[in-house]
Amino acid sequence: MIIAVDGPTASGKGTIASALAAHFELPLLDTGLLYRAVGRQVFLDGGDPDDAGDALAACSFPDSLLNDPHLRTEETGGLASRVSVHPGVRQALFDRQRAFATQPGGAVLDGRDIGTVIAPDADVKLFITASVDARAERRWKEMQARGVATTLDDIALDIRRRDERDMGRKDAPLVAAPDALVIDTSDLSRDDAIAAAIDAVKIGS
16 A cells, blocks of 8 residues: 655644554655755755756765754754755655556555655555644744744744745646645644555545
8 A cells, every 4th residue: 555645844744654654564755855865965065956966966865864864953954945946856765666556455655746656556645734834833843843043933934935936846746636625733632643644545545
């Protein structure tokens, strides 16, 4: 069984994808981590994430980079959003994601174009969303817990900018697949969101 979990940043899709993988005993791929690695590699190379050539060159990042703790930072998340607009980058990472999705036994993939591009044949497609305010507050609390100094307004602005880039890009924009089950987590607790997703998968499959 292939489960596609798409949605914007801080919507809860990563938490939900991890829970689904554990519940249904399936391997999990956080595809956003691949784009974060490309963004991080551009930074390490001293390149420009908005330059298609620099971004494509960074796609040859070493596998060890996937363990770099910097990949989880807000800064790298912004770089990932910027490199992901380049069609060449998306094509370079397509085969890697597709192979993971079609492995024997199935898999759970968490990203922004899984149900529309990477695995349009997925058995279940979920689109996890939430309001900008709800997402900003969650991210702010996470950063406060880590001791990162920032403001709620700055985080909300960053999320809006990422949404504009992700939804507005010509190649594989962030959009719910026509047959995706949409779950709005704005007013759901973590446990309720996970329960809703598990129920959706059971119904959808």
